Amino acid sequence: MTTTEPLNLTGERADLLEALAKQRHFLRHTTRDLTDEQAGLRTTVSELCLGGLIKHVTSMERQWTAFIVDGPSAMGDFTAMTEADVARWADEFKMLPGETLAGVLDAYAAAARRTEELIATLPDLGAAQPLPKAPWFEADTEWSARRVLVHIVAETAQHAGHADIIRESLDGAKSMG
Template sequence: MGEREEFVETLDKHRDLLRRTVRDLTDEQAARRTTVSELCLGGLIKHVAAVEARWARFIVGGAEAMRSGGGDWAAQFRMTEGETLADLLDAYGEVARDTDELVRSLPDLDLAHPLPPAPWFEQGASWSARRVLLHVIAETAQHAGHADIIREALDGAKSMG
């Protein structure tokens, strides 16, 4: 297996853990906050999909492309009126398919762009597509862990235990 397929396989493993966390939930359960955090399970699905899509745009077009598709940052972490868990999962699946295709078709994983200015990024740093993919894997894994805690607080179910 080559490097690109390893990226896709690893990312999909963590996506699956996150998706498994919301199995058999109603929309009401997916929207419920179970901790002092603002996070809910549906919001985490929405957030991770948005972050993955944003970083995929960065890989292709740099920091400027990352800015498109913005909106209300706080709304990424909760389900808003009219959103369903099924729709959020479908949108996440579409983002995942697009990212996987991007990984497989990129001419060079060393292609790099300067990061956008932000206090959490090293000033003047650039990230390669490879580095971005590692970041997306870490972000997805971290949020899958958050989701597991929220789900356990919701009904005792554990996706990782």
């Protein structure tokens, strides 16, 4: 886990947070020994870079944990996105001028701590919120805190795989194998 003090959790919460911690480790590990410049490099035809992927996962995790507490209002209105909204979203996938890998990793660690504290103290993992209106969500669907946490684990794992490819394309380093 990424907390500074052990949460001393057991059961389902411990299992879910352990699965998330493992995927976070794989994602963070792809940035080991890199400079800020290297963390911002695109190494494939995709727009993705390592620092940008971590920024995106940080933002995604913050947004979904806010959803657990505040419901769909925490997600914004996906049906009314402006050009500025789209540009801000695109910037999540880039290292912008003045951003550092250390700063990106610190922000990710802070988001991780917030998630772990929330899950540790949430009264009921079964508490559900309606998903916001968006073309990619089924209408009139609710997700429990448990389902949101499983989604965060899955998205982190998916992006850790992307990051592994980007890192291997950068300098041949691999996260596993």
